[in-house]
């Protein structure tokens with residue numbers, strides 16, 4: 001039986017069912033126990049963790065495990081009648097998806113940190129929560145300890161946002177920062193990141209941009225109120241970024257970051273993840289190491305920067321804990337919960353139509369007439385050149401071209417023409433350049 005708000009001076013106890021007790025879940029349990037008095041003093045709420053679903057009940061835990069607390073059947077946690085609220089910190093698409101649907105359909109509020117699941121099945125889960133009239137909260141799914149989901153879906157709900165930019169993966173920002181500040185190669189920086197625990201032994205999900213893509217989908221969906229799924233996000237990772245291009249970027253006044261970009265233009269809504277050159281004085285350029293940040297631009301509110309720890313047990317557990325308190329308050333208020341976000345059908349813009357400036361680095365034979373051929377390749381695809389820079393080494397030269405904004409399809413066609421020119425030995429790098437107006 002869920003306690004009610006009938007006696008305002010009473011402390012209420014909420015039964016928590018936890019799905020997962022790893023980095024985030026384990027920290028959450030310790031915090032719910034260790035900070036119980038402080039939480040109760042501030043909120044009037046006590047939380048009692050009643051069941052925990054894990055993979056291995058024999059694993060040593062860094063919290064007290066009482067008889068029957070752990071189970072390897074996570075559905076038992078959801079079904080347990082003493083569990084009032086379900087917290088999912090196990091990760092992955094399944095069984096997490098079915099567990100959350102089961103919890104919501106049985107009228108239990110849900111808190112999750114699972115970006116992958118929200119990006120894949122957000123509308124279905126949000127609809128189930130709306131039908132059941134219970135909250136579904138996922139603050140920790142993007143930016144770890146940074147409050148960003150609530151600002152986007154509530155505080156900024158009345159602002160017609162047109163752009164969200166994010167550094168939403170700490171591993172890649174750590175690597176790019178090391179390459180920028182120490183001049184190290186990608187391989188060296190990745191090795192250091194692994195040694196220091198900033199990168200997983202298999203870093204593919206981070207360096208390929210896949211982790212950031214799920215977050216980009218969630219950010220764009222909440223910012224613009226049109227659902228953008230994970231599969232709608234264009235993704236490029238940082239594997240091809242070289243110290244050479246980072247050094248050239250610095251010379252031209254830019255910094256290279258892996259950005260999650262959500263945009264609303266006349267063509268529709270879009271989300272993408274790719275390395276980008278941003279001006280060295282852009283607020284995101286100074287975000288160093290494993291720190292995350294989200295930069296939002298709205299016509300009335302102007303520019304907003306949210307930054308902080310994007311991962312880690314404690315910061316992430318703080319975001320989960322905030323959601324747990326929020327969900328418990330709504331549950332105790334007893335009313336049918338109004339949805340915090342609704343998605344209207346809207347056009348998704350094609351990535352081919354996205355307009356950006358490009359930085360193109362070519363290795364060319366240092367001979368007369370090459371520049372004219374290159375200029376003509378761009379011209380034939382309606383891409384105009386903004387600046388050209390050349391550095392010669394013996395018979396070979398590095399030619400760096402920054403274009404004006406043009407459609408992705410035109411930029412690609414121009415680069416294909418460049419690759420076909422005999423004097424062009426290599427199209428060594430292509431990086432998008434983002435500025436406030438393009």
Ligand SMILES: NC(=O)c1ccc[n+]([C@@H]2O[C@H](COP(=O)([O-])OP(=O)(O)OC[C@H]3O[C@@H](n4cnc5c(N)ncnc54)[C@H](OP(=O)(O)O)[C@@H]3O)[C@@H](O)[C@H]2O)c1
Nearest residue numbers: 020021022023024053054055056089090091113114311312
């Ligand atoms: N770690 C972070 O910094 C961070 C930041 C933001 C968001 N998140 C999100 O938070 C979630 C959890 O991340 P984490 O780092 O805490 O993961 P983790 O350390 O790998 O912990 C996962 C937990 O879930 C349990 N589990 C996994 N699959 C299960 C299954 N099929 N049935 C029952 N239990 C299962 C594991 O059991 P065992 O303990 O028995 O192995 C473990 O306790 C993920 O969605 C992640 O994306 C994490």
